[in-house]
Amino acid sequence: MDSFSTDTLPKTLPTGHARINTMQMQGIVKHFPGVLAVDHVDFDVSAGEVHALLGENGAGKSTLMKILYGLYQPNAGEIVLNGVHAAIKSPADAIRQGIGMVHQHFMLVPSLTVAENVALGLRSSREPLLDLNTVAERINELAKNYGLQVDPWAPVWQLAVGEQQRVEIVKALYRGAALLILDEPTAVLTPQEVTDLFDTLRHMVRDGHALIFISHKLHEVLAISDRVTVLRDGRKVGKIATRDATKESLARMMVGREVVFQYQRRAVEVGPPLLKVENLWAHSDRGTDALRGVNLDIRAGEILGLAGVSGNGQRELAQVLFGLRPALRGEVLIDGQPVTGKQPAALNRLGMSYIPEERMIDGVITDFTVAENLILQMHGSRPFSASIFLRPRLIARRCGQLIENFNIRTPSQETLIKSLSGGNIQKLVMARELSRSPRVLIAAQPTRGVDIGATEYIHQRLLDQRAKGTATLLISEDLDEILALSDRIAVIYEGEIVGVIDRSEADVQHLGLMMAGVRSEPDAAPGAEV
Amino acid sequence: MPVLAVVAALLIGAVILLLMDADPIRAYRALYDGAFGTKNTFADTLIKATPLLLVGIGICISFRGGVVNIGGEGQMIVGGLAATALALSMPDARAEVLIPLCLAASFVAGAIWGGIAGVLKAYFNVNEILSTVMLNQIATYWMIYLMSNTLIDPEQISAASRIPETDRLPRQSDLPRIGPWLDSIYEWLGLSSAESSRWAPTLLHIGIIIGLVLAVVVWIFLWRTTVGYRIRAVGKNPRASRYAGIRVKRYMVLSLLLSGGFAGLAGGIQVLGVRHRMSAEGGAIAFTGNAGFNGIVAALFGKLHPLGTIPASILFGALLVGGNKLQRTVQVPSALITVLISLVIIFVVSSDLWSRHRARRRVTLAAQEPASPPGASAAAEMDGVR
The missing domain is CATH 3.40.50.300 (P-loop containing nucleotide triphosphate hydrolases)
Structure with a gap:
């Protein structure tokens, strides 16, 4: 200084x-x-x-x-x-x-208004009183100058993510940022x-x-x-x-090497619908309707991408499908058999795999070793155990194969998960879920927070799985990912499927509009059978 | 680390002793002699360590399973009651039948007592710390009631003294003394010892052997069986366990059930091995010797590992037994022993928290900062970890 x-x-x-x-x-x-x-x-x-x-x-x-x-x-x-x-x-x-x-x-206090958040930590022009009106005026001025739509009096918790980000930018500009990171x-x-x-x-x-x-x-x-x-x-x-x-x-x-962007998509014989969702309703954690009559079906050998802005029911849908959240109404069918309300263990046995969104909380046990995590569902069956005893040597052999096949970089099988990187943890989850040869796979945000190298690898694996005839529901907020992998794309908005389009007809603008709740075409009725 | 905690506690204890005009070196020598000096005191130490060990290995199960069992006292009491009632009702049974039956009954009774808290937690969302503590109270009053009514020694009634205790249990229910066996092992090893220092006259009973064997069994159970794996998985991350198809509630109940069972067994062994009758005189603590709580400390001291709990419970047993000698030798109030033990507990628990905190800091540092150098893939940047 x-x-x-x-x-x-x-x-x-x-x-x-x-x-x-x-x-x-x-x-x-x-x-x-x-x-x-x-x-x-x-x-x-x-x-x-x-x-x-x-x-x-x-x-x-x-x-x-x-x-x-x-x-x-x-x-x-x-x-x-x-x-x-x-x-x-x-x-x-x-x-x-x-x-x-x-x-x-974001570093915002949800219960305060935009103006209060912006003023937080600054000296008021008329201490000891607040000067929120002055602050609000200045915010409006900045907003106008830079095309940032923000209401100074709105409480932050009511704002969508994009709006909150605008508040952060306003906050920085308000503090006179000439260089913004x-x-x-x-x-x-x-x-x-x-x-x-x-x-x-x-x-x-x-x-x-x-x-x-x-x-x-x-x-x-x-x-x-x-x-x-x-x-x-x-x-x-x-x-x-x-x-x-x-x-x-x-x-x-x-x-540091060539990266593939256009994946080889082998033409796959699509089979009959494996997973069917009919008029599914479910509550969110807060008790509001998170799913409002969702209809979907996914065929064997097909990836159905579910696009949407976060918080429109994707999380709840995945949880209901995997038996972790009760359905209020409607039906989930695998192979025509109703499985609504079945426990995860039973769905595992029916050939369903789930790659959860919050992998550090739901996907792995961070205090367990790599090997212990790899056997999370299968520890009770052969070859991992016989009668009541685990079989450490067979577990080690199988886990060694998985670590190699899925290119998981870990110092050893005995390493605790929490010391692995995000990409490697996700590869471990993939290894565990895919090694069970699932017939139905639900992959929620499979590459979020994962680096390019691992992302490419995970995408390739999902496509391999498609070629093997797995029916995959790919839930992602990353449109590029959806476009790169999906055969068909369904868009979810406020708990309803706004429309389903084929990959050949998909373009970002159109999908973006649907994600904002604009119905695709009048004739493609929402939630219609696809 | 735990060893350092003990040293630190003893050092502070030395300062307190100095302030009380006592010679700390003499005091600690007395403590040691009192605990390990002769076969007799050593035996006492092991006898005191037995319930701590049994409760402690149960605590290993429950804490590994993510549930906190503060109900060791109550579970010991119901275990003791079950063994007592059964032994009294079968005065003519042979030892080989009676002892296993009584011990099994005490395990089952303790398991039920722990299982109640488990069911309340898993299915009714009742905090297990509260429910186990309250179940301690219920067990205590139940014991007092039974001691003064149903199970009271008939002679206490006829003599009108009405001390709330049972008759002496049938002799066949006494746990075998292991002194003579130990002596023959000593001889076989060529360590024949002087007549004055033999194990035979000590009261050391088979309970410590049961405890040692069960510690090994529980170690294998937790790390080598599918059920043990599930208990640990549920304890570390119930959500991921549920996602993986493990019935989380069931295993919560099971951890408390087993934990209670081991405490119940500790109670049964106290009755059959030491007291040979149940008595409500002096309240719960006279029966349990606080082992239901101290067993938790022993388990924590042993890093929640059944094998680590073995030396930990012997240490606490030694402090309890040696404390008497210390008190007599340097003439300090008996409360000082409580102070010493408490100091050890404070240091153990805080050193544990401290090292855990450091470990967490290391992990978050590793997770936040740095680019992983090729090969050592330890890290994801802040933006990767969410």
Whole structure:
């Protein structure tokens, strides 16, 4: 701060705050016990541009940005703002110097209003009284300038995820952020919301803001950024102008090898409907109707993608199908046999597998070893046990095969799950569920939080399973995933199936509209037999 | 780590002893001599350790199964009552029949008492800590009632003294003493010892052997059988267990059932091996010696591992037995022993919490921060973990 004074700043932004013409991070190094998280990385951003920071989970993106935001101190290297060395010891320092951050997990108080959230931690202009009206006025002004629709008086808990993110952006702008770090901002948005967000970002760039956009979604990086820096294993592996980049070249840099985007989809003989859902109703945890007459059917050798914005009944549907939540009305049939209300154990035996959304809570026991987790359903049957005794040698042999077949990277079978990475944990869950040769597979958000390499692998496995004649329900909020894998796509909105379309007819715009609740075509009646 | 906790507790105890003008070295030597000095005191230590061990291995099951059993006291009492009632009702049975029957009855009675709390928790969502504590009260009053009415020694009535205790149990129900066996083992090993230090005259009974064998059995049960696996799975993550098709409620009940069974067995062994009658004189604690609670500490001290519980319960047995000698030798109030034991408990529990906290910190650090260096795939970035 000593060498940094607002007088040296050439211009002010419309926000009336400091402008950051250039920011350079030079030779940044960050050690954590046993790991070099960031290894001599240079990174820079200038006013009026979006610089994307791309990398897999664990590549060091977040660590680098936390250093810029003052959450971590680097072991070596320096940060230069407008040509002057800047000391950033805490987020407060960062904010004071015009750096803002929109975190992936929002830092909002749900019971307070938007204005209260924005004012939180700031000095009121008329202490000791609040000046929420002034705050609200300023919010409206910012909202107008940047095309951010927010109601200052709405309590945050009532807001949709996209709106909450806008509040976070307003919060940062309100604090005079000239440089804004956006940590995976699109992870929770619908396609339309992403478009809106990008409009806002372009507005901000035109206004002279410097933006850092962290992501691992390649097409978004290509769409919004001016330059891209790619990190891998803590090192900078590339920096290019976005106009010179392609999806393939970025992925190669990110993963370190060629990545397949177009999967080989073998033509599969689709069989008779294996899983049928008829007029299914169910409550949410809060007792409201989460499912309101869902109809679906999935044939053998088919992947049905269920698209929708999170919270529209996907979770409840998966739980009802797997016997974890009672159905109020309606029927679930496997092979024509009603299975509604059956326990998970019985459904397991009928050949149903489930890859749960919350894998750390529902999918694995984090305090158990890799081997113990691999036998979670099957421990009671051969070859894992005989009479009442487990058979450690046979378990070890079988688990060894699974670890190898599914490419699970673990130091040993005796390693506790909690020390594996997200991608490897998901591969373990896949290994366990697919090794039982399921006839019906429910995969909920199978690649959320999983890096590109593992994602590719998991997708390939789901397609293999399809070729083996499994009927798969793929629940995902990631439209790319749905489009890449599904034979047909059903869209769920507020507990109802808005429509089902074939993959050949699907396009993002159309799906996006359906996800927002707009019925597809008048003749494709909602929830109709497909 | 637990050893450090004991050392720390003894050091603080030394400071307290100094403040009371007692010589800590002399005091601790007395404590040791009192617990292990002679075959007789060693035997006492093992006798005191037996119920702690049995309750403790039951606690291992329940805590591993994710349920907290604070009802060891009540389960010991009902176990003791069952053994007593059965022994009294079969005065002519042979030992080989009577003893196994009585021990089985005490296990079953304790299991029922624990199982009640298990059913209440699994199916009616009643907190098991509360229900087990309340079941302790019920067991105590039930014992007092039976001791002063149904099961009272007829002589107490005729003599009009009405001390609430039963008649002495038939001799065949006395647990065999193992002193002579130990002596022959010593001889066979060529360790023939002086006449003055033989096991034979001690009161050491077969209960400790039962405890040791069961500790091994429970160890195998928890880690080598399907049912044990399910109990541990439910204890670590009931949601994932349910998703995997395990009947979570059933295994919750089973953990409390088994846990109660071992406490009940501890009660039965107390009756058949030590007291040879049941008495309500002095209340519950006179019968259980607080083993229903101290067994929890022994189990925690043993890291909730049945084999770890063995040295842990011997340690607490030694503190209880050696404490008397300490008190006599350096002339300090008997409450000091309670203070010492409590210090050990505090240090054990807090060191456990501390190391768990550190472990968690390490895990979250590893999970949040760093890029995994090739090979050591330990980490996902913050944004990966959710």
